[in-house]
Amino acid sequence: MKRMIAIIQKALSVLLVLGACATAQADVIRVKDLGKIKGWRDNALFGTGIVTGLAGTGDSPGNRTTRQSLSNVMSQFNLTIAPEAVQSRNVAVVMVSAILPTFAREGDTLDVTVSSSGDARSLVGGTLLLTSLKAANGRVYALGQGPLSVGGYRYDANGNVVQKNHPTTGSIPNGATVEVGVEATMLDPRQSVTFVLAEPDYTTASRVASAISSQLGGVSARARDASGIEISVPPGQADDLVPLLTRIENVTVEPDRRAKVVINERTGTVVSGGDVRISKVAISHGDIKIAIATQNTVSQPINAWNAGPDVRTAIVTNTRIDVDEQNGAGFVAGSNTVSDLVQSLARLKTSTRDVISILRAVKAAGALHGELVVQ
Numbered sequence: 001m002k003r004m005i006a007i008i009q010k011a012l013s014v015l016l017v018l019g020a021c022a023t024a025q026a027d028v029i030r031v032k033d034l035g036k037i038k039g040w041r042d043n044a045l046f047g048t049g050i051v052t053g054l055a056g057t058g059d060s061p062g063n064r065t066t067r068q069s070l071s072n073v074m075s076q077f078n079l080t081i082a083p084e085a086v087q088s089r090n091v092a093v094v095m096v097s098a099i100l101p102t103f104a105r106e107g108d109t110l111d112v113t114v115s116s117s118g119d120a121r122s123l124v125g126g127t128l129l130l131t132s133l134k135a136a137n138g139r140v141y142a143l144g145q146g147p148l149s150v151g152g153y154r155y156d157a158n159g160n161v162v163q164k165n166h167p168t169t170g171s172i173p174n175g176a177t178v179e180v181g182v183e184a185t186m187l188d189p190r191q192s193v194t195f196v197l198a199e200p201d202y203t204t205a206s207r208v209a210s211a212i213s214s215q216l217g218g219v220s221a222r223a224r225d226a227s228g229i230e231i232s233v234p235p236g237q238a239d240d241l242v243p244l245l246t247r248i249e250n251v252t253v254e255p256d257r258r259a260k261v262v263i264n265e266r267t268g269t270v271v272s273g274g275d276v277r278i279s280k281v282a283i284s285h286g287d288i289k290i291a292i293a294t295q296n297t298v299s300q301p302i303n304a305w306n307a308g309p310d311v312r313t314a315i316v317t318n319t320r321i322d323v324d325e326q327n328g329a330g331f332v333a334g335s336n337t338v339s340d341l342v343q344s345l346a347r348l349k350t351s352t353r354d355v356i357s358i359l360r361a362v363k364a365a366g367a368l369h370g371e372l373v374v375q
Contacts, residue, residue, distance in 0.1 A: 031195065031208060032249035038194035038228070039184040043100040045142055045176075049131030051092045051114065051123055057154070058092040058126075059118035066093045066118055073129065092120035096131045096144050098176050105181045112144045112175035115168065122154040122167035133176055144176035186241055192232045193241070195248065200227035203256035211253040219244070259370030261338055261359060266375075268352040270359065273370075276338040281367040283358060338368070
């Protein structure tokens, strides 16, 4: 009896160790790595500006937009110059864009992207003049200015052109200053916040809601759909959401994964989850090369000078067909995973592009139980 109890205790200890190992191997991820709180978003800014200081690589003198823009700039300094009088190739009209992040404050700096909108050949060495950056509502939120950093060049002389990358696009690190800050509204009228998953999934949304409700005492959460989890804010915490949102972000959960295989035919890359399953399928992959050679010969009759009127020279065509069939891979794949299939093909020294062709054929046969994404 004592021996039986010892055996049972030993078996239970082994099961506990196995369960602990399985738990340790589970993909437990923080909620903050799965999405964001609703209202957390970036804002696009754009504007039209002028780049000066170019070494003759700016817009052509016949560009009416450039001439009018430069005339308008000069008029702000009490200089009256008609647009027709502007004849400079050291100036270019550009489009300026930037991203205004959430919770940006006055005085923060933003990176700016500058691209030519005219017929300028290069923006190397140019400086962006003061440019207003507006949002979609037409309000100015930032001002951009500064020297451009262009990761390329273009030089031409006597019809010879040397160019690297795209010299008509540049950037200005910290080239814009925020003039009007933005604030995100996290709390909705129902006194709740909504967590939005980056990849909508009903199972993951349900697990996140259950984890928040179980790990945070006094906080109720429910999955509204495959993307949003509505979290009720306890009374007294609506005026100070930072501690609550901090606790929500650090809740751990095991997300569900969709079976997906991504292939890139241009680079020959195959990326798949290790547990994407395939049904039993027979695979045969080989290569047949056919070479057809044609040779024309002339057939002359014997004693052509004594032949009758119906006897004449004829052209005879001889065709030779050579078939070279290489022994390809042929086997039956059982109920395994895509990882097992790829490893088997690798042992058969199958090229990556042939692996892609086989995966597409397996998917077409209905044996690959997952989404096949071709890039």
